[in-house]
Amino acid sequence: MGYVSRLTAYALKHRGHFIGFLAAAVVGTLFNVLTPLVLVEIIDSVIPTAQYDLIITYSLLYLALITLYMIFDMAGRYLAALMAQHVIFDLRNDLYDSLMEKDLAFYDENETGQLLARVTTDVTTMREFLFWGYRVIFIGVATMVGTYVIMWTLSPVLTTYMLILIPLTAGFVYVFATRIRPVFYEARSQYGVLSSVLAENIVGMKVVQSFAAADREYDRVERENRGFYELRLEALRRLSFYRPLLPAVFGIATGALIYIGGFTYFLGDLSFGVFVGFLALVGMLILPARFLSWGVGMYQRASAAGERTFYILDHRDEIMNPEDPIDLADVKGQVDFTDAYFSYRGGDFILRDVDLHVKPGQVVALLGGTGSGKTSLINLIPRFYDVDDRGTITYEGRSYGVSKSGTVKIGDTLHRASDGVVEIDGVKYEIQKPGSVSVDGIDVRQYRIERLRRSIGMVHQDPFLFSASVRENIAFGRPQASIEEVEEAAKAALIHDFIVSLEEGYDSVIGERGVKLSGGQKQRIAIARALVANPRILILDDSTSSVDAKTEMMIQRALENLMRNRTTFIITHRLSTIRNADLIVMMERGQIVEKGSHEQLLESGGLYSEIHSTLTEMELAAPSVEAHSESPGGSRG
């Protein structure tokens, strides 16, 4: 109910169209249900009195009625289309605005494909409802009321008998909604299962073949295919049963009409004209039944689609500008994490007690396995996420958040906090104040978000580029940048030579319909993009790479150019980069386990030195590789 009424609220913003199309639908219907009366008049008044010219008059009257019906129906449809399009336009814009405002956690929680479907397919489903839904229900009800009223004026007795069609129609609409749709939904979801099994097998065909698993996979496909066949067939069987049932019910009513009509005719209470008129009117009653069962289905679909779509609008954006934002200017690049905790929406802590202080211009290398929290850590700086603002206590080596209402949940038991302590089993645990992340000594949450983010550059190993020209991509962060600035950045990123080798140089469009770029080329364009934006703080996610050695060498050079004079956080696998960092931070399970310079960490003999020596050993299996002079390189593209 809720979602469709919200959709209606949108529709009511275009009140004129909304009322217009409903009025047109009702008026049109009125003209339509009047047509049988012309038949009645011709048969009962014109023919017995043999007035030839009245035949023409009544035929023209009939023509007038169907013409008016056509005109109003057309107007109603057009206005409904206008209204539906208006609503869809508004809704899509709202959705887009809302998507742009979401924090990154939202994008982590929702897959791209699903979000896209919510904004496209689901919106289309709602458009169908906007266009048809209200109209079919209005027309259905108007036709039913109108038809019975006219019947009543012709013959109250026959009308009374024909009232039986109302419960039958209601029953049909109900059965249709409950017996048929669910099976279609089931078949639909089985279709999804079948599709994903097929897709998986095609993409993994090499593996299937190399493990000689073809027979097994064939059976699996057959099982899902058969399941789909059975469900779809059952859905179609029910449809085949119920769909022709509706005209049959009305046909049977017509049969009854013949009998009752004949009976009444013999009593002299019925004329031929009224009888023929009734035949036509009963035929008209089939329309509401059809429309209403259709409308119910559309309502169900629109409601489900609405739920998915409004989810985006309802999802509260957690990261907002403070009330009096500070405009960050002349950033120096000092970054401090002070006892920072982080969790997704108050769940388990992903980062715990992170304390890290970085001076302007320092390079910090972050190390750690998947899920160690290094990515979460760097995302706190540009406020893609915010630090946990709850206080925490540490109990038996684990950290727990203290909720706003002052309770801590440990296992299944709830403990209350008072005066900054939580007492558990007689022992008092002090509540640690929530931590913070600050840039140049000021909490990032006090800055204007746009300014903060503009002073931070990010380069990912697999960067996202837009389907636009190379120049637009490089100047993405500063669209007003001159072509000279763009070229200079491209040169420093060692991608200039490649760009000028393209047919249209800097105007070449990249992406699906344009120039396809290799991973290494993309990365260097992203480096150029960051250079143009000229941020004081850099975040480099260079954790994976699938490029050949030459490219890698170029990327490394480009990165070195980029990192110069900037505070840099880098996630990397390159031991050379790690060794040269001012600070190496080893992370495990959301905590910093070791930090220091390369030499310090080697000396302390912890995890870093263990990994370092294992990898070194493996490389040293290569006999006597002596230091050669400067490594060869170049900017071939």
Place this chain on the structure above:
Amino acid sequence: MSGQMVADEEERTYAYSDSTLMKRMVAYLLAYRILFLAVSLLVVVGIVVSIWMPFVLQHAIDVDFPSGSLEAVLFTASFYVFLQVVAWLSAYGNEYLMALMGQKAIYRIRQELYQHLQTMDQAFYDKSSSGRIISRLINDVDRMSELLSGGLISTFAQIFIVFGIGAVIFTVDVQLAFVTLGVVPILLVSTIYFRKELREAYRRTRKTISSVTSNLAESISGARVTKSFARERRSIAVFTELNRADYQSNVDAGKAMAAFFPVIRFISGLGVVLILLFGGSRLIDGTVTLGTVVLFIQFSDRFFRPILMIANFYTSVQGAFAGGERVFTVLDSRPTIIDRPSAADMPTLQGHIQFKDVTFGYLEETPVLEKFNLEIQPGETIALVGDTGAGKTTVVSILNRFYEIWDGAIKIDGIDIRDVTQESLRSRIGLVLQDPFLFMGTVADNIRYGRPDATDDEIVQATETIGARRLIENLEDDFETEVGERGSRLSEGERQLVSFARALLANPKVLVLDEATSSIDVYTEYAIQRGMKRLLEGRTSIVIAHRLSTIVNADRIVVIENGKIVETGTHTELMAKKGKYFSLYELQLRPRAMQPSIETEM
């Protein structure tokens, strides 16, 4: 989702004529001859009944009512009800049987297509993107569904109804028949006209909606970048423009769509006006009965739906043809690699491999390998080294017989690989791909993939040997962790380790490993290095190597350039030679650090 994909779905290549396509689709239905007969019979019953009904009404008005006999009226009324029930049951019967036939056919087509795809060789998969092939199996097959499970036969039934009514009404009254049929041509012409208009309008809306969709897709995928450069306002402005264009094209299309149905129905109503005009005067003259006029009014209403259906048929048939054409194209393509009739199963291997004068290329007249010779002893580890495109991957692909060589022979333990079945050959050779593919299911399911009967202990054992036990323990549900679609819930390094365990458990004598170029975080990297070493132990292994440590640890390094072996030997030997390997090493492999030696990357 892009505009291209939308266009692609509509395109026809006309590799098959319409009649060929129709014949082939119908052939699938005709496989169920008895069902087909039953459907035809029921369709005839349905047509007869539906033409009969108005005559019953005519009889009631013209004969029973004037007769004054309540019995006669009761009989006619009961007969009418009887006809309605027959109509319902025959409709139920024939619609269900058509669905049965059609769904059986769809099931079979999909199954045949999948089976066929399993036999296709790698060259086929190289040519067409997997996305397209998947679309054949899923969307294109489904496009035929509607036509096969009802659309085709009921459209023919509608044509028969139009002709049937057309013929029958002439026997009743010639003048009124002409009058009634008079609107049919107008109905047809305007339906066709509107269809064309609508298609045009629809095409325009598809263009604008695909711009909206691709902009959305890009905005969602690129949200992180947009945010990090704080460019939201501009993106919103761009989107609003595209959205407005879509609004406009839909509103334009709305005009044609609003007119279509009401106009068609109006024309159908014109028929009634004409019947009233002519029939009315003749009623006064007494040259026609009231029942007959009612009969004609009833019939004139029955042309309307069939003609709409026939008009719609064109659209649905176009969709089915487009889908059918692509499905049949795949079904008709022959695999180039077929087991010989005499092919036996590959026996258990010792692991001796010989490439003898092998020539092969992907494109005609452009050999990638020429007179390629290489002999590998059982248990030996070979590192293939060379530039991208030198032919390393080709060597291992033809060993698996993913492609057929042009000339020469490849022998394993002295048996030509073309003399054994492909399935047995591949099951004896372990293959570890650079970007490991995992199947939906648990970690354990995936490790077990090559040996479904392996026990849990064996799985644990394999994982321990590979050195991935700790990594898997750290996963959410240990071995029962769901890996997600294509293993997406695991990290790249975790996928690699799982694929090592999978290969180890299958325990092949010959192992082909395409070493991943990407290196993960230092943690996983080190687990992978160790795992690989264990995996290669005691097997004949060919490794397409990217890491120095792998190359150095190999028994023999084979340097390939332009499809030829230019050097072989150990690291030390080759370095001393100062040939191709030496320069490769200088340029690519040598650790490029400020300090000597250590570098994880090549």
